[in-house]
Amino acid sequence: MADILLSPTNFWFSVALIAVFFVFILELISVFFGVSMLGLNDDIGDIDSNGFLSSAFANFLNLNKVPFLIWLVIFLTLFGLAGLIINGLTPVQLPQLLSITLAIAIGILITRKCAVFIAALLPSSETSAINxxxxxxxxxxxxxxxxxxxxxxxxxxxxxxxxxxxxxxxxxxxxxxxxxxxxxxxxxxxxxxxxxxxxx
Missing domain, CATH: 2.40.50.140 (Nucleic acid-binding proteins)
Incomplete structure (x- = not known):
């Protein structure tokens, strides 16, 4: 298993999964101190067309459905797993750029679906503020x-x-x-x- 993760062809997929592991550890530590990282940047889906993401593209990614960090963790996990599976199942070694591109596409498509599902599970908040x-x-x-x-x-x-x-x-x-x-x-x-x- 270590040989697969440390393989040069799986470098970026391993980095993605390691990043998810560190986010998990940081979240455990932050919860211990009574805070949570999962709500950070949860308004990133509302970025307008002058930002680095257009609102239409953010809506396509379903970034506005869940907090951004949750979306990112899902994507990195799926990206890493998809890359490892692609490299493990193909009989010939694919060019790294091709395997990364395929893993990104698979990760985004599945993350979009997962975001909708997770959004339905998250408690919704209703503000009592009025103008x-x-x-x-x-x-x-x-x-x-x-x-x-x-x-x-x-x-x-x-x-x-x-x-x-x-x-x-x-x-x-x-x-x-x-x-x-x-x-x-x-x-x-x-x-x-x-x-x-x-x-x-």
Whole structure:
């Protein structure tokens, strides 16, 4: 086995498998310290066409399906194994460039499929963050102060994720007044506060 791995024709395939082994060891060490390397560069699939990978090519590789390090480990493993199998099964020794090219092609094609399968197994994360546009139409209750135009008061509302938000509100109509405990509807963001109308 050592003779096969150390053979000059299998040099790059052996390097790939050794790299996977070292990543495995580093991951074990990092997990021991409470962190994980597997999420590093997990947004590489979103690189635009001005980067070293176009978004279309990244999508083809399914780089956006799983964290990049997971994708890379899968590819290196398949590349290394495919190269060893190609060199082991062919009756004549193939040129190294040809065997590497075949191993890359096989590795990429199988890695694409594996990425989809692994993505289905990974837990998906759903963010509870919302932006200012999502505040429009929210029903808030005046909690502190009395709101008039130019004199905002604090109000509170709860979003669809059951997260409370505290905002400063003032009436949309200049003559309107909002007392503590009243409910209002947020309609427009101003520079420092939200303009609101009374909740009927």
């Amino acid at each position: 200012n546009d999502d505040f429009i139409g929210a029903v808030a209750e005046i909690t502190i102060g009395r709101a008039s135009r130019g004199n905002p008061a604090e109000a509170k509302f709860t979003d669809s994720f059951s997260q409370p938000h505290f905002v400063l509100v003032e009436p949309f109509e200049k003559e309107e007044l909002f007392a503590q405990g009243e409910r209002v509807i947020l309609v427009q963001k101003s520079e420092y506060s939200w303009l609101a109308t009374r909740y009927q």
